[in-house]
Amino acid sequence: MPKTTRASLLSLAMAGLWAGVSPAVHAQSLIELYQSARAYDATYQSARLQFDANVARADQARANILPTAALAGTATRTELEITPVSNPLLNRGYNTQTATLNASQPLYRPANWALFSQSKYQLEVARAQLESAEQDLIVRTSQAYFDVLASQDSLTFVKAQKAAVAEQLASARRNFEVGTATITDTREAQARFDLVLAQEIAAENDLRVKKIALDQLVGKQDAQPRGLSAPLVLPPLEPMEVDTWVQKSQAHPGIRQAQSNLEIARLEVVRAEAGNKPTLDLTASYAAGRNPNGTASSVANSRTNTAAVGVAFNLPLFAGFSTQNRIRETLALGERAQSDLEGARRSIAQNTRTAFFGVVSGQGQVKALEAAELSSQSALDANRLGYQVGVRINIDVLNSQSQLFQTKRDLARARYDVLVGSLRLRQASGALAEQDLQTINALLVR
Numbered sequence: 001m002p003k004t005t006r007a008s009l010l011s012l013a014m015a016g017l018w019a020g021v022s023p024a025v026h027a028q029s030l031i032e033l034y035q036s037a038r039a040y041d042a043t044y045q046s047a048r049l050q051f052d053a054n055v056a057r058a059d060q061a062r063a064n065i066l067p068t069a070a071l072a073g074t075a076t077r078t079e080l081e082i083t084p085v086s087n088p089l090l091n092r093g094y095n096t097q098t099a100t101l102n103a104s105q106p107l108y109r110p111a112n113w114a115l116f117s118q119s120k121y122q123l124e125v126a127r128a129q130l131e132s133a134e135q136d137l138i139v140r141t142s143q144a145y146f147d148v149l150a151s152q153d154s155l156t157f158v159k160a161q162k163a164a165v166a167e168q169l170a171s172a173r174r175n176f177e178v179g180t181a182t183i184t185d186t187r188e189a190q191a192r193f194d195l196v197l198a199q200e201i202a203a204e205n206d207l208r209v210k211k212i213a214l215d216q217l218v219g220k221q222d223a224q225p226r227g228l229s230a231p232l233v234l235p236p237l238e239p240m241e242v243d244t245w246v247q248k249s250q251a252h253p254g255i256r257q258a259q260s261n262l263e264i265a266r267l268e269v270v271r272a273e274a275g276n277k278p279t280l281d282l283t284a285s286y287a288a289g290r291n292p293n294g295t296a297s298s299v300a301n302s303r304t305n306t307a308a309v310g311v312a313f314n315l316p317l318f319a320g321f322s323t324q325n326r327i328r329e330t331l332a333l334g335e336r337a338q339s340d341l342e343g344a345r346r347s348i349a350q351n352t353r354t355a356f357f358g359v360v361s362g363q364g365q366v367k368a369l370e371a372a373e374l375s376s377q378s379a380l381d382a383n384r385l386g387y388q389v390g391v392r393i394n395i396d397v398l399n400s401q402s403q404l405f406q407t408k409r410d411l412a413r414a415r416y417d418v419l420v421g422s423l424r425l426r427q428a429s430g431a432l433a434e435q436d437l438q439t440i441n442a443l444l445v446r
Contacts, residue, residue, distance in 0.1 A: 027224040030145055031441050033214070034434070037141045040219030047133030054126030061119035064112035067105040074098045094293035105282040107311070111274035114267045121260040121267070128253035128260070135253070135432040142423050142440070144214040145225045146416035151207035152227070153412040158203045161405040162196045165398065169193050172394050185394035192398045226444040234366060234418055235439055237425075242356045245429050249352045250345070252430030258341040265337035269330040275323035278315040284308065348428065355425040362418040369411040376404040419443075 028036075038044060079093045106112055169189035176186050214223050239245070249255070289304040316323070380400040386392030419440050426432035 026222075027226045027445075028220075029226055029441050029444055030142065031437055033145060033218045033220070033223060033225065034138065034141045034437060036218040036220055036223075037137060041137060041140075041217060044133055044137045047130055051126045051130040054129075055123060058119040058123040058126070061116045064109070065106060065116050067103060069101065069103040072100045072102075094291060097290040097292070098287065100285065100287040102285045103283070104312070106279075107282055108278070108280040109274075110277055111271045114270040114274065118264050118267045118271075121263045124260040125257050125264075128257040131253040132257075134434075135427045135430075138432055138434065138437065139420070139423055139427055141217060142420050142437070144210070144217050146420055147210045148207070148214050148223075148225050149227055150413050150416050151203065151210045154409055155200070155203040155207050157405045157409050157412075158196060158200045161401060162193070162200060164401050164405075165189065165193045165196050168394065168397055168401070188395050188398060192402070228415065228443055229445050232415065232443060234363065234415065235422075235443075237356075237359055237363065237422065242353055245352050245356050245425065246349050248431055249348050249429040252344075252348045252428075254344050254348055254430070255341070258337070258344040262334070262337040262341050265330070265334040269327065269334055272323065272326040272330045275319065275326060276316060278313060280314075281312045283310050283312050348430070351428040352425070355421065355428040359418060359421040359425050362414060362421050365414045366411065366418060369407060369414055372407045373404070373411055376400070376407045380404050 074097070076096045077093060078096065169186070169192075172185040172189045176183055211223070214225070215221060285306075285308045287304075287306040289306075291302045293301070380397070380403075383392050383396045383400040387394065387397050423432060423436060423440075426436055
């Protein structure tokens with residue numbers, strides 16, 4: 001069979017297999033599956049609800065600097081009996097009704113104001129944590145998305161390789177029957193065919209597992225990600241200077257969280273030092289009492305109203321050295337928060353550099369594998385022609401086929417790794433956002 005015809009059949013077989021593996025009728029884009037994951041993923045929902053709880057917790061600190069008021073009321077019934085009886089009118093029952101309204105306003109409470117300031121930084125910590133959870137969801141969804149595509153590619157290439165090996169096996173059998181080849185060619189082709197069958201079973205199972213992981217993440221049954229369009233041109237990495245990415249990483253949510261924790265620790269020192277300072281509150285009260293049946297000393301109906309306004313002053317004198325030890329504790333925790341901030345900066349800078357060079361290396365691998373694919377295809381064509389004219393043996397053709405399909409598989413995986421790596425780079429630098437998925441989404445089959 002002419003090599004052009006073989007190549008055409010191989011292309012048609014791969015196209016048919018790809019259509020069978022990844023139907024495009026119900027395929028979803030990366031953006032669509034990310035939106036589904038955002039509404040379904042339990043990890044992200046937990047982070048979002050934790051943020052809502054942290055917002056409410058931060059607002060609670062405001063109550064310590066605002067006025068407070070309380071209303072209390074009592075109603076009692078008293079039965080009075082005096083013996084010996086000196087006045088029969090005094091042996092009776094009477095009711096007592098009281099209502100009291102108390103209010104206070106802190107005038108000088110440095111610990112409360114420090115706690116209120118801490119709540120603002122705690123809110124920033126919660127916001128940074130939610131942002132990190134959003135970025136993590138973007139990366140996890142993209143990774144699961146391209147894992148399915150990579151498994152589909154692997155299965156497609158294995159099936160195409162199986163068809164090519166089956167063709168070579170049939171050719172070896174025909175040549176053996178007519179006496180132009182030895183039984184060795186047939187056995188080598190049969191061994192390679194059996195190996196490809198085992199690889200096909202493994203690829204089918206891997207695809208099944210990857211699809212289950214994607215379905216669980218996005219909350220859909222049988223999610224079908226769209227493949228990359230062909231020909232594919234990967235977007236360039238901009239900017240191409242690693243130092244620029246490291247500078248951008250200073251706005252990373254992890255660094256912002258560590259900075260807020262440092263400010264919280266510093267304010268905790270202020271709260272501890274407030275244990276030695278006085279407090280001053282403005283107080284007010286109003287009380288009303290009513291005895292509609294008199295009292296123990298009088299049978300006349302009575303009513304009393306009492307109002308009071310004042311200030312309450314309190315000066316701590318000695319608390320068993322607890323305040324001094326609390327100050328020492330908070331100072332040590334403040335130094336630890338400073339070390340944590342410096343550690344976060346170093347770690348994020350290192351992660352950014354690692355992710356940057358990973359993307360650069362991946363782009364280089366893609367270019368090298370694209371060249372290797374062309375070379376492998378040429379080597380396969382040459383070995384097939386040499387086998388037909390008798391200057392190559394069957395194992396040469398089989399090895400060339402394996403090399404070609406392995407190169408195709410590695411090239412597809414390298415492209416996916418570059419796309420996911422670019423998202424990881426933005427995550428490492430703290431700049432990852434949902435809009436970054438639009439660039440990748442534009443590369444998908446429409």
